Structure formats: C-alpha cells, structure tokens
Amino acid sequence: xxxxxxxxxxxxxxxxxxxxxxxxxxxxxxxxxxxxxxxxxxxxxxxxxxxxxxxxxxxxxxxxxxxxxxxxxxxxxxxxxxxxxxxxxxxxxxxxxxxxxxxxxxxxxxxxxxxxxxxxxxxxxxxxxxxxxxxxxxxxxxxxxxxxxxxxxxxxxxxxxxxxxxxxxxxxxxxxxxxxxxxxxxxxxxxxxxxxxxxxxxxxxxxxxxxxxxxxxxxxxxxxxxxxxxxxxxxxxxxxxxxxxxxxxxxxxxxxxxxxxxxxxxxxxxxxxxxxxxxxxxxxxxxxxxxxxxxxxxxxxxxxxxxxxxxxxxxxxxxxxxxxxxxxxxxxxxxxxxxxxxxxxxxxxxxxxxxxxxxxxxxxxxxxxxxxxxxxxxxxxxxxxxxxxxxxxxxxxxxxxxxxxxxxxxxxxxxxxxx
Amino acid sequence: xxxxxxxxxxxxxxxxxxxxxxxxxxxxxxxxxxxxxxxxxxxxxxxxxxxxxxxxxxxxxxxxxxxxxxxxxxxxxxxxxxxxxxxxxxxxxxxxxxxxxxxxxxxxxxxxxxxxxxxxxxxxxxxxxxxxxxxxxxxxxxxxxxxxxxxxxxxxxxxxxxxxxxxxxxxxxxxxxxxxxxxxxxxxxxxxxxxxxxxxxxxxxxxxxxxxxxxxxxxxxxxxxxxxxxxxxxxxxxxxxxxxxxxxxxxxxxxxxxxxx
Numbered sequence: 274x275x276x277x278x279x280x281x282x283x284x285x286x287x288x289x290x291x292x293x294x295x296x297x298x299x300x301x302x303x304x305x306x307x308x309x310x311x312x313x314x315x316x317x318x319x320x321x322x323x324x325x326x327x328x329x330x331x332x333x334x335x336x337x338x339x340x341x342x343x344x345x346x347x348x349x350x351x352x353x354x355x356x357x358x359x360x361x362x363x364x365x366x367x368x369x370x371x372x373x374x375x376x377x378x379x380x381x382x383x384x385x386x387x388x389x390x391x392x393x394x395x396x397x398x399x400x401x402x403x404x405x406x407x408x409x410x411x412x413x414x415x416x417x418x419x420x421x422x423x424x425x426x427x428x429x430x431x432x433x434x435x436x437x438x439x440x441x442x443x444x445x446x447x448x449x450x451x452x453x454x455x456x457x458x459x460x461x462x463x464x465x466x467x468x469x470x471x472x473x474x475x476x477x478x479x480x481x482x483x484x485x486x487x488x489x490x491x492x493x494x495x496x497x498x499x500x501x502x503x504x505x506x507x508x509x510x511x512x513x514x515x516x517x518x519x520x521x522x523x524x525x526x527x528x529x530x531x532x533x534x535x536x537x538x539x540x541x542x543x544x545x546x547x548x549x550x551x552x553x554x555x556x557x558x559x560x561x562x563x564x565x566x567x568x569x570x571x572x573x574x575x576x577x578x579x580x581x582x583x584x585x586x587x588x589x590x591x592x593x594x595x596x597x598x599x600x601x602x603x604x605x606x607x608x609x610x611x612x613x614x615x616x617x618x619x620x621x622x623x624x625x626x627x628x629x630x631x632x633x634x635x636x637x638x639x640x641x642x643x644x645x646x647x648x649x650x651x652x653x654x655x656x657x658x659x660x661x662x663x664x665x666x667x668x669x670x671x672x673x674x675x676x677x678x679x680x681x682x683x684x685x686x687x688x689x690x691x692x
Numbered sequence: 693x694x695x696x697x698x699x700x701x702x703x704x705x706x707x708x709x710x711x712x713x714x715x716x717x718x719x720x721x722x723x724x725x726x727x728x729x730x731x732x733x734x735x736x737x738x739x740x741x742x743x744x745x746x747x748x749x750x751x752x753x754x755x756x757x758x759x760x761x762x763x764x765x766x767x768x769x770x771x772x773x774x775x776x777x778x779x780x781x782x783x784x785x786x787x788x789x790x791x792x793x794x795x796x797x798x799x800x801x802x803x804x805x806x807x808x809x810x811x812x813x814x815x816x817x818x819x820x821x822x823x824x825x826x827x828x829x830x831x832x833x834x835x836x837x838x839x840x841x842x843x844x845x846x847x848x849x850x851x852x853x854x855x856x857x858x859x860x861x862x863x864x865x866x867x868x869x870x871x872x873x874x875x876x877x878x879x880x881x882x883x884x885x886x887x888x889x890x891x892x893x894x895x896x897x898x899x900x901x902x903x904x905x906x907x908x909x910x911x912x913x914x915x916x917x918x919x920x921x922x923x924x925x926x927x928x929x930x931x932x933x934x935x936x937x938x939x940x941x942x943x944x945x946x947x948x949x950x951x952x953x
Contacts, residue, residue, distance in 0.1 A: 304886075339882060340880040341884045354883060354884065
C-alpha cells in the first residue's frame, strides 16, 4: 500500500519541496505523499476508463473522500482541516499528475464555492453546507458563464427578482464544471436594479430545488470525467439565507469580491497544469532513458536533451510562480493576490501546453496513442486554458496593470475588504 | 464486548531505495528511515475491521526497530490503530527470528490481547517463522495463512488458504493469526488520521523494561549466523530461434523435447 507513495528513481523529482521560502516538509510532505498515494492507487489505473467512457470518476471521488482530501480548506469548526492555498496546490499537483478530470473534483471542493461561502456567506449557510462538503457527501459547482457572457462576465443575464422574504432566480448557466453531478451550485446573478457589473452577487442553489434542471452536458476534447453542464433555473426560490454575497446596484463591490475569490481557483488551475505537465515530463524522460536506437539511448542525443531542458525550465518557472502566489495568500490570510495568480495561471497554462505537446513529440507514435497518458493530458490541460479566466484575460490584467506602473501587491480580498 | 487486538508490525527499509548489507554481519542495513512493511498493512486493516476503535475497541501495534524508529508505526496509527509499543535497544542488533519473537512476545504479554495478528512473512526477511514462534512463546494457538477472519464471541473463525483451496478453522481466543496479502483492502491513512497519529501514544521500551537479558537476544542470543553472502548467478539468455519458414515446426519440436506436448 505505502509503496505507491515511494519515489521512483527513474522519474524526475516532482516536488516544490526544495523551494526557499516555500518549505514543504513535515505535514506538507505527508500531505503530498498521501495525495500521490491516492493518485497512484486510484486515479492513474482508472483514468483511461473515465476518459474513454466519458464517465464520472466515482472511484476517484470515493478515494478523495476516504483520504480526507475534499475538505482540507474548510475550517475545522465545519469538519475540515483548516488548511489553505499552499496545501490545495500540493494536492492538486499530485492528483493532476495522474488524472486531471479527477483532480478537478478536488479543485471544486478545495477552491470553489465552499471557499466563497466560508469567507462571505451567512453562518446558517456555512453550517448547512460546509460539513457536508468536508465529509464528502457532495461537491459544488459554479455557475458564472452564460451564452452571451463568457470572459465578459458583466454581460450576464441571470436575474433575481424579489418575492416575499426572498427572491426568485431565473438563469441559464453554461460550462458549469460538474454541474450535472453537484449537490449545489454557486450562481452568480444580478440582484434587483443591477446593471453592468454593479449589483452582481451570488446565491447558493440546492440542485434538488424546484425549477433547477440540467439541460445537457458538453462533449469536449478532454476532461471527459468532469465535463461541464448547462443548467437552467426557472423561477427557483432563493431564501435570504441562500445569499452568499448580495449585489448592491450602486456598486460593483460584490462583483469584485467574487472575482477576487476566483484567484483560489486560478491557483488551483495552475497547480493542476503543473501536475499534469510534471506527469507528461516524467513519461517522456522515462521513455528517453529506456529507448535505444542505433545503439544509443535517446537520452544521449543532445537535440532531445535540449527539448527536455526547455520543458523542465518552463515547468519549474510556472511552479515557482504558483508557489509564490499561494505563499503570499497564506501570508496575507486572504485570497491569492491577483497579479501573481494571473501570472501563475498564465505561466502554468502555457507551460502545460508546451510540455505536454513536446512530451508527445518525444514519445513519437506512442505519445499519440490513446493508450498513453500523455495523449490524455494533452487534451485535458487544453481545457484548463479556458477555465478560471482565459490566458488572454489573465494577460489583459497583467498587461494593463504593469503599464499602469503597478507591481505585484497584496490579496484581492481580506477581511471583507478589497485592495 | 470490547476487543483488544495486537498487530505485529515490521518497519523495513524502503524497498524502492537501493538496499545494502552490513559487510560484517551480512544483515540488511536498517539504520536509515524505515517504513511500514506493505504486508503488515493487511493485518492492521483486518484489526481495524474486527475491532473498530470508535466502538471502544483497542488496536495496539507492537514493533521492534533500531534507533527508536517510528515512521512505519505512524503510518499504521494514521490508519486508525490506537497506540503502539516499540522495542528499541542497541542490544537487539543482530537478532534472529527467535530473538525477535522473544522480544515481541514479552511486549504482547503486557497488553493481554484477545487476538494477535501478523503478516505471514515480512517482505525484507521472508523467514515467515516469527508469528508461530510468538504464539509458542505466549502459549497460544496459531492459525496461519488466513484469507478470511471473523470473530464470534470467544472464538475466531478462519479460512486458511491451502494449495487445494481453504480450510475452515475455529480456535478459541486468544489466538495468533497470520493474514495473507489480499485478505482485506488496506484503507488510506487519511489526512486527519495522519495528523491525529502524531499525538497517539508510542511506548518505547528497552529490553530491560521487558525483563529480558541481553545475552538472550541480539547477536549474542542468535541461533543463526549468516556466514557468507554472494551474488546470485545471472541467468543466461535463452535460445533465440529465427523463423525461416520452419518456425512452427521448431516450436513443436522444442515443446516435444521438454515433454510439454
């Protein structure tokens, strides 16, 4: 059993445990070893099946729950482990190294709606939902994107209308990852009187509530195990207690706060890209060391050594940016800082595309085969380049802020305030 | 009725790391970090299933290791075991299976268990003799190679793996039972379990604490001595037959030659 957590002398060191300032010894090393054991034992052997059958990774979810990995960022008073973004990055790296679809389930619990509820929601909502997430009874999805509101979130049409002591929600959300299997969805929507980004807030909707329906699921290039759903909300009752953060039609404060919370997800996205790329690099390295042509190992060819050097350098650069972002989040006690998160996500998305593509090239025909995990990783990480804000949106943010003379600063949100 | 189960746990050098032998004693070098022997995870899981600790039962780990090593024990504690007893004493260096059995038996006796579980053999030494020696020293019956274990009142029912199938064996408690790999699926040491394991009690004892004389154990008390170790002969490669149109006939001829067909 424990053998799955052991190091493989053939593979490149996957770690983050050697970074100055990002010490990952002690509890973090044990957490990493546990996540790797779960990934090796439950995720890796089944990943091809989830992918081939476009099947929800039920066994992965059970394993994550059994190992207590779904609730690590939930506060201890709600049954979680009370950990933060560094730990979630560690876990996601290890899980995605084996299977990105399964890692996304952990991402939803560790960096998705439960984080927002915990920071912003009313106590009654926390007590109703967070223990269930911590126990792994359910996970939550996010409803932001609409048919005409993707990167331009401010164009959303999801609308709350007053009804007695609460509201009625009418909305149509698309690309809600895991929305068809989620126990509840955090729906970003307009509060009465909202216009543009002003008045946008968020409510939590129980998936079993009257008026909630799953209209369909997407058949994507990758991430077959954790595909996205189209969700319809038809006059759904919303209690005041279900309001996670209310939109004020005179300001965009709530919207900005919600955007700030997406930085948890962005760092998680970066962590999954780093993990998937790590897995692909290891596969390529193993192959280059084993494969002999014309009496020489492929690993002895300088042209291929240079490829590996570029892959490893891109990967390590992304990893450093990631652990800087989550390290700053930990130090501040808030959300990961926006500039560093955007840089980490951009670098990790690009590194994963590059590394998985080159790994496939190095593996030759084997890498193009659906029997080879690199082929799956190549397709899976492509989807991560859209989720949590596209690479282009991240670049917009970075570029605009650099040109305004801003440098990386503090958290996007802290103690109910924005910076 | 609450049960008191002991699991014999061996902490071994990581099989994934290169192993080395002591040049003088020819025994396995075990001065570095040790991990829980995979084969013992089955016994721990079996114990936790037979005696759930959240129902007032106790699962105690008993181990002997150098340098106060507890890494492997922490893994088993993280799975859910209640507490551990570690016997660590410089005088134990060079112990053979019987010496080890004497030490473990003395420690197990203090716990007065209803059931003692162990693996059929360790994955570093493979002697496979220790559990029955422990049973003999404790004056308990032993049932080996269990592929299924259930407790019914004051007795244990075991399906004992044999070459032909399995025997159904019933024994009164207390008893020593060795379990095969695959008897149960070991659980993960969950993250909360890992954190909780840090504060679970590990009683570290010397041989003096157990009232054992140093001359009876370790190299001094060993009944066996490894006199020499040599490299295993490398196997010669088999005959390669190139098919020149007569491949099938030559395969049949070869199979006839070795009397397979």
